[in-house]
Amino acid sequence: EDPAAWWASAELCARAGQALEAVGQFDRAVDYYTRLLTAERATAPIAALERLANCKVRLAGQLMAGDRAKAKRLLDEAQGTLEHLLALGPTAERWSLLGGLHKRRFQLSQADSAARAAALREMTQAYGQAYELAQAGSNDDLIYPLGNQVAAEIVLSWSTRNGKRTGKAVRERLGRLQEAARAAAGRHTDTFSLVATAEHLLLEALARRTLDSATVEAILDRLDEALSRGATRKEVNSIRTQLAFFRCAAETELPQERSAQILEQLNALEAALPE
Numbered sequence: 193e194d195p196a197a198w199w200a201s202a203e204l205c206a207r208a209g210q211a212l213e214a215v216g217q218f219d220r221a222v223d224y225y226t227r228l229l230t231a232e233r234a235t236a237p238i239a240a241l242e243r244l245a246n247c248k249v250r251l252a253g254q255l256m257a258g259d260r261a262k263a264k265r266l267l268d269e270a271q272g273t274l275e276h277l278l279a280l281g282p283t284a285e286r287w288s289l290l291g292g293l294h295k296r297r298f299q300l301s302q303a304d305s306a307a308r309a310a311a312l313r314e315m316t317q318a319y320g321q322a323y324e325l326a327q328a329g330s331n332d333d334l335i336y337p338l339g340n341q342v343a344a345e346i347v348l349s350w351s352t353r354n355g356k357r358t359g360k361a362v363r364e365r366l367g368r369l370q371e372a373a374r375a376a377a378g379r380h381t382d383t384f385s386l387v388a389t390a391e392h393l394l395l396e397a398l399a400r401r402t403l404d405s406a407t408v409e410a411i412l413d414r415l416d417e418a419l420s421r422g423a424t425r426k427e428v429n430s431i432r433t434q435l436a437f438f439r440c441a442a443e444t445e446l447p448q449e450r451s452a453q454i455l456e457q458l459n460a461l462e463a464a465l466p467e
Contacts, residue, residue: 202231206240213243216429218251241277242289245270249293253433256300263300267293284325288337291318295340295433298347299440308444309351315344334372335388339395342366343434346399347441362399369395383427386418391434394461398438401450403457412464419466428465435462 199205205228212221225244228236248270252263274290294315301307322337342365349362373388390411397403419428439458442451 199227200231202228202234202236202240205231206236206243209240209243209247213247218247218254221247222251238277241273242285245273245277246289246292248273249289249296252300253296256296260300263296267296267300282321282325284322284329284333284337287318287322287325288340291315291322291337291340291344294318295344295437299437302440302444305444309348312344312348316341316348319344335369335376335384338365338369338372339388339391342369342395342399343437346395347438347445349399350401350441350445366392366396366399383418383421386414386421387427387431390414390418391431394434394438398454401446401454403454405457405460408457408460411461415461415464431465432462 199208205224209221209224209228212218212224222244225240225247228234228240229244248266252266252270255263255266270293271290274286274293277286278290294311298308298311298315301311319337319341323334323341326333326337342362345362345365349359369388370392373385373392376385376388379385393407393411393414394403397407415431435458439455442454442458446454
């Protein structure tokens with residue numbers, strides 16, 4: 193059979209895209225995931241469309257420092273795909289992917305305070321929807337959307353006009369996140385569950401608008417334990433993504449004297465992560 197015909201198969205394109213995504217080749221993964229959209233026989237799983245949107249978001253993240261116009265176009269395309277999928281049926285995964293997209297929009301809008309605020313509100317709303325849907329599952333399912341919802345709310349609370357309004361909500365959600373992280377770590381010893389306890393420490397500190405060396409050491413101790421159990425590239429990159437988000441937020445949303453101290457400690461955290 194002609195090999196060219198193989199790549200006209202939606203199912204094979206989806207598998208190729210998944211393999212390329214797993215090794216971080218998001219540009220090539222996007223190419224293969226896009227091919228399945230026009231396949232006459234729609235044999236690919238619907239999850240491939242979610243992965244296509246996710247790869248576009250992650251590729252946009254790689255391009256933000258250079259080709260910002262392309263990064264914005266990729267985010268717009270991914271948002272269209274996710275909104276169509278949500279119209280078909282809302283799931284925690286789809287809302288979480290949309291939340292991650294707005295996290296990238298925030299980082300892409302460094303020079304526009306109104307756009308940053310809008311992206312944070314959309315990020316909060318999307319991850320909040322994901323959390324609500326995830327409550328029907330296990331505590332493990334709650335950690336990712338809840339942690340990211342809290343992250344967005346913390347950054348929103350850094351502005352004076354939002355501080356009082358969001359403070360109580362942030363404290364309540366941090367408590368829920370701590371409970372979920374402890375429950376997950378008690379049931380499992382996988383990297384994700386253990387990283388969740390480290391991330392909770394980071395969020396607690398940033399909610400107080402401070403990050404000292406003692407807290408960083410405590411976070412690193414927990415990360416070391418988690419990563420020693422065999423973190424994947426994806427898990428390490430997830431941590432880097434969160435640190436990059438908070439670095440961007442500290443630079444744009446906090447006074448310089450406050451941001452300098454937080455940035456120094458965030459950089460120390462990143463420097464301690466494995467390559």
